[in-house]
Amino acid sequence: MGGTGSDQTMNLTLNVWRQKNRRAEGEFVTYEAKDINPDMSFLEMLDVVNEHLISRGEEPIAFDHDCREGICGQCGIVINGSPHGPRGATTTCQLHMRSFHNGDVLTLEPWRANAFPVIKDLMVDRGAFDRIVAAGGFITAPTGNAPEANSVPVPKENADLAMDAAACIGCGACVAACPNASAMLFVAAKASHLNLLPQGQPERSRRVLGMVERMDGEGFGGCTNHGECEAACPKEISIKFIARMNRDHHKASLLRIFS
Amino acid sequence: MELKSNVPSGPMDQKWTKHKFDMKLVNPANKRKYSVIVVGSGLAGASAAASLAELGHNVKCFCYQDSPRRAHSIAAQGGINAAKNYQNDGDSVERLFYDTVKGGDFRAREANVHRLAEVSVNIIDQCVSQGVPFAREYGGLLANRSFGGAQVSRTFYARGQTGQQLLLGAYQALERQVGLGTVKMFARHEMQELVVVDGQARGIVVRDLETGAIESHASDAVILATGGYGTVFYLATYAKGCNTTAIWRAYKKGAAFANPCYTQIHPTCIPVTGHYQSKLTLMSESLRNDGRIWVPKMKGDQRPPNQIPDDERDYYLERKYPSFGNLAPRDVSSRAAKEVCDEGRGVGKSGLGVYLDFKDAIARLGEDKIRERYSNLFEMYERITDENPYKVPMRIYPAIHYTMGGLWVDYNLMSTVPGLFVAGEANFSDHGANRLGASALMQGLADGYFIIPYTIGNFFGSNKFAKVSTDHAAFKEAEANVAGRIKSLLSIKGTRSADTFHRELGKILWDYCGMARTEQSLTTALEKIPALREEFWHDLRVLGTGEEINQSLEKAGRVADFLELGELLCRDALERRESCGAHFREEFQDAEGEAKRDDENFCHVAAWEYNGEGKTPTRHVEPLEFESVHLQTRSYK
Numbered sequence: 005m006g007g008t009g010s011d012q013t014m015n016l017t018l019n020v021w022r023q024k025n026r027r028a029e030g031e032f033v034t035y036e037a038k039d040i041n042p043d044m045s046f047l048e049m050l051d052v053v054n055e056h057l058i059s060r061g062e063e064p065i066a067f068d069h070d071c072r073e074g075i076c077g078q079c080g081i082v083i084n085g086s087p088h089g090p091r092g093a094t095t096t097c098q099l100h101m102r103s104f105h106n107g108d109v110l111t112l113e114p115w116r117a118n119a120f121p122v123i124k125d126l127m128v129d130r131g132a133f134d135r136i137v138a139a140g141g142f143i144t145a146p147t148g149n150a151p152e153a154n155s156v157p158v159p160k161e162n163a164d165l166a167m168d169a170a171a172c173i174g175c176g177a178c179v180a181a182c183p184n185a186s187a188m189l190f191v192a193a194k195a196s197h198l199n200l201l202p203q204g205q206p207e208r209s210r211r212v213l214g215m216v217e218r219m220d221g222e223g224f225g226g227c228t229n230h231g232e233c234e235a236a237c238p239k240e241i242s243i244k245f246i247a248r249m250n251r252d253h254h255k256a257s258l259l260r261i262f263s
Numbered sequence: 264m265e266l267k268s269n270v271p272s273g274p275m276d277q278k279w280t281k282h283k284f285d286m287k288l289v290n291p292a293n294k295r296k297y298s299v300i301v302v303g304s305g306l307a308g309a310s311a312a313a314s315l316a317e318l319g320h321n322v323k324c325f326c327y328q329d330s331p332r333r334a335h336s337i338a339a340q341g342g343i344n345a346a347k348n349y350q351n352d353g354d355s356v357e358r359l360f361y362d363t364v365k366g367g368d369f370r371a372r373e374a375n376v377h378r379l380a381e382v383s384v385n386i387i388d389q390c391v392s393q394g395v396p397f398a399r400e401y402g403g404l405l406a407n408r409s410f411g412g413a414q415v416s417r418t419f420y421a422r423g424q425t426g427q428q429l430l431l432g433a434y435q436a437l438e439r440q441v442g443l444g445t446v447k448m449f450a451r452h453e454m455q456e457l458v459v460v461d462g463q464a465r466g467i468v469v470r471d472l473e474t475g476a477i478e479s480h481a482s483d484a485v486i487l488a489t490g491g492y493g494t495v496f497y498l499a500t501y502a503k504g505c506n507t508t509a510i511w512r513a514y515k516k517g518a519a520f521a522n523p524c525y526t527q528i529h530p531t532c533i534p535v536t537g538h539y540q541s542k543l544t545l546m547s548e549s550l551r552n553d554g555r556i557w558v559p560k561m562k563g564d565q566r567p568p569n570q571i572p573d574d575e576r577d578y579y580l581e582r583k584y585p586s587f588g589n590l591a592p593r594d595v596s597s598r599a600a601k602e603v604c605d606e607g608r609g610v611g612k613s614g615l616g617v618y619l620d621f622k623d624a625i626a627r628l629g630e631d632k633i634r635e636r637y638s639n640l641f642e643m644y645e646r647i648t649d650e651n652p653y654k655v656p657m658r659i660y661p662a663i664h665y666t667m668g669g670l671w672v673d674y675n676l677m678s679t680v681p682g683l684f685v686a687g688e689a690n691f692s693d694h695g696a697n698r699l700g701a702s703a704l705m706q707g708l709a710d711g712y713f714i715i716p717y718t719i720g721n722f723f724g725s726n727k728f729a730k731v732s733t734d735h736a737a738f739k740e741a742e743a744n745v746a747g748r749i750k751s752l753l754s755i756k757g758t759r760s761a762d763t764f765h766r767e768l769g770k771i772l773w774d775y776c777g778m779a780r781t782e783q784s785l786t787t788a789l790e791k792i793p794a795l796r797e798e799f800w801h802d803l804r805v806l807g808t809g810e811e812i813n814q815s816l817e818k819a820g821r822v823a824d825f826l827e828l829g830e831l832l833c834r835d836a837l838e839r840r841e842s843c844g845a846h847f848r849e850e851f852q853d854a855e856g857e858a859k860r861d862d863e864n865f866c867h868v869a870a871w872e873y874n875g876e877g878k879t880p881t882r883h884v885e886p887l888e889f890e891s892v893h894l895q896t897r898s899y900k
């Protein structure tokens with residue numbers, strides 16, 4: 005039925021990070037994933053493994069997910085060292101087993117970063133991202149204040165570029181991929197989205213200063229231009245946005261000094 | 264139970280204006296004293312929570328995901344309607360009102376729909392101010408596209424990610440308030456009970472999904488904005504966690520449940536591939552602007568699509584509905600797809616699929632233009648199916664997508680429990696028996712930004728509130744109930760996981776209460792569901808404890824509620840002995856197979872009252888009157 009159309013199933017070995025809660029020590033445990041259909045999604049493969057575990061009386065593997073269509077940003081597993089696995093521009097939930105081969109051995113880990121504590125097995129706490137947005141990732145426009153929508157034209161190029169940045173799903177793969185666990189791509193995407201629009205101009209400086217300060221306070225590392233974030237991003241957010249935000253941040257810092 | 268719609272008097276186009284003026288206000292200094300609980304952070308919940316906090320109320324907001332930004336509104340693709348008439352193609356508030364009432368097959372409350380059409384224009388203004396990057400023309404002005412059930416272009420969009428961008432706008436407004444300390448956000452918390460004190464909704468009991476702690480929260484009003492219940496069918500376009508728990512527990516505390524049988528089946532989803540399938544993925548209706556739907560004329564035609572010549576293809580929607588063609592409304596298109604597949608002309612291995620073909624559009628507009636419009640959808644399709652839709656037509660099939668039914672609300676969006684408001688997909692309010700594309704986003708934001716902030720103020724201004732704390736006996740009792748239910752689920756220690764029960768329930772509903780329903784099929788479902796529920800409570804297996812993250816336990820709780828709701832859904836479908844919108848009873852169709860309404864006997868909302876465990880619920884009726892849009896047979900020919 006579509007897909008590879010292949011009826012050939014495959015068997016894989018999974019080394020999965022199991023950790024009871026925030027405080028517990030974790031360890032890798034090995035499981036067999038048997039009779040896996042290549043048209044299954046990666047998470048459907050884990051569902052199958054979990055059903056087997058439950059029938060054997062073992063606790064299933066906890067992993068985060070919700071929409072399973074690559075947009076909510078809730079899923080995220082490091083598969084053999086790559087956040088969201090081997091396929092570019094693809095979230096874990098949109099990865100299909102046809103990307104793997106019979107006999108593969110896969111290591112599954114949660115995002116690893118100080119600012120994202122593991123709360124169970126493959127699940128982490130990404131609350132830091134919400135706190136960064138609360139520190140400036142918005143345009144102040146209380147309900148009811150808005151002028152007529154077409155009264156402020158926005159050049160299509162800017163709107164399109166803003167949309168490229170706004171496509172971020174907040175999954176945190178950028179942080180997981182970065183050797184410094186920096187959140188620069190996430191912050192830059194939000195700041196650029198809003199700073200590219202005329203509506204975002206009044207708070208342009210406050211926004212970057214607030215978000216960057218919060219990011220540092222949350223314990224994310226600094227950006228040293230490795231570019232791993234862009235490669236891991238399931239929405240292909242460009243690291244050019246980091247340069248754009250750095251300019252804004254630089255300008256805003258100078259303004260703050262002189263005012 | 265009395266269903267008082269509280270629709271204001273006066274001419275249709277002045278009701279809302281007049282009502283806004285008549286409503287009581289709360290003095291700015293006193294607003295802080297009124298606390299509101301908002302359950303849900305989707306378009307409806309996030310917009311309500313942010314707007315109420317901006318007004319000065321004291322707000323708590325809850326969601327089950329790890330961040331409010333992940334509510335399932337994020338997945339909406341195609342767009343949002345608004346009567347801006349930017350295209351100068353004859354749109355107006357009146358026309359959007361008319362299209363929505365007609366699209367809903369005359370089963371919605373006119374006054375609510377009119378208000379929705381009125382505030383639609385404010386929504387676009389609001390979202391643009393927040394920085395929602397809608398699609399634009401080269402001149403810098405906003406672009407539009409068309410959607411099913413309308414002959415004007417009134418749909419605003421942000422590539423194929425409109426829901427995402429609208430939700431991020433609302434989420435950012437919400438986070439701004441969190442930063443200001445006016446909203447306290449509780450992510451990874453699931454509502455388990457509504458708490459009613461002296462007949463009024465005064466709080467909720469939640470479970471902290473990380474620690475398992477059972478917590479009470481008190482307030483002066485509660486808003487449920489918890490989304491739709493379509494996951495009762497298991498396979499659906501919803502997120503995996505979508506549930507009915509919040510509205511179901513409210514139903515059991517006295518909130519009437521309206522029209523549960525109105526469940527929308529979306530015509531363009533990626534077909535099922537195997538028994539392991541965990542969800543279905545929508546291909547936005549916007550694709551029908553440029554894609555043409557067809558099946559081979561010949562039964563069992565095994566040729567690859569590109570080898571079937573044009574005159575051997577049946578573009579059945581264009582044939583049957585010449586004036587709307589591929590943009591016929593969802594219920595009509597879904598049934599037409601089922602019909603051709605039932606005739607043996609379906610495509611793909613299972614025979615449950617039809618083609619959605621972009622060949623002509625690509626020839627006319629070029630691949631680049633199509634890529635610009637739909638690239639993310641095409642990529643998603645390719646990731647899932649491993650086929651390239653620029654070269655081979657998509658295969659699509661209908662799937663459960665939206666629920667028009669929900670908790671009954673009056674004109675103020677208040678349920679039959681005073682102080683309990685319901686917003687977004689969780690209420691039954693505006694779409695009648697069938698929702699038009701791009702109208703759910705509109706409704707969610709209308710409810711949250713522009714309706715509830717007024718009507719809740721009126722509720723505070725016109726009532727007295729005794730101080731209620733979480734020490735009250737009603738909270739203690741609700742907490743004990745929650746703890747008891749969790750203990751029961753954990754102590755069955757049977758052999759089957761919650762998922763296996765959920766799949767089985769979904770299959771019963773799809774087979775007997777899906778795209779076509781009969782007296783016989785519904786009676787069968789009403790025998791099978793209680794039996795399955797019985798088995799669930801005897802043979803469920805949930806491992807682990809309640810004092811930790813336990814995803815099996817979360818699922819089990821949701822499935823337990825679905826097993827009850829499923830029964831009510833079938834009962835409602837059985838009692839509605841007519842076809843209307845998405846509710847198609849095979850006994851009631853005209854000679855051409857179109858749905859046949861019975862306005863004489865069923866021109867009403869059916870709202871169900873819970874009567875206690877094991878008792879048959881009572882069916883109440885709110886008669887519908889159509890003074891502006893006259894009752895007529897829907898025709899898209």
Ligand SMILES: Cc1cc2nc3c(=O)[nH]c(=O)nc-3n(C[C@H](O)[C@H](O)[C@H](O)COP(=O)(O)OP(=O)(O)OC[C@H]3O[C@@H](n4cnc5c(N)ncnc54)[C@H](O)[C@@H]3O)c2cc1C
Nearest residue numbers: 303304305306307327336341342454490687688701703704
């Ligand atoms: C794939 C898809 C595409 C769509 N495309 C479109 C479109 O193009 N145009 C359109 O108009 N409509 C579209 N729709 C419909 C539309 O997206 C939804 O109807 C709408 O977004 C629902 O918004 P909501 O705020 O009511 O609920 P949701 O966004 O579902 O939010 C529900 C909230 O409630 C919370 N919640 C639920 N249960 C509990 C509980 N027990 N305890 C605590 N919190 C809880 C959740 O965490 C979440 O925050 C689409 C729907 C789908 C599924």
Ligand code: FES
Nearest residue numbers: 070072077079097
């Ligand atoms: S589950 Fe939503 S992005 Fe993967």
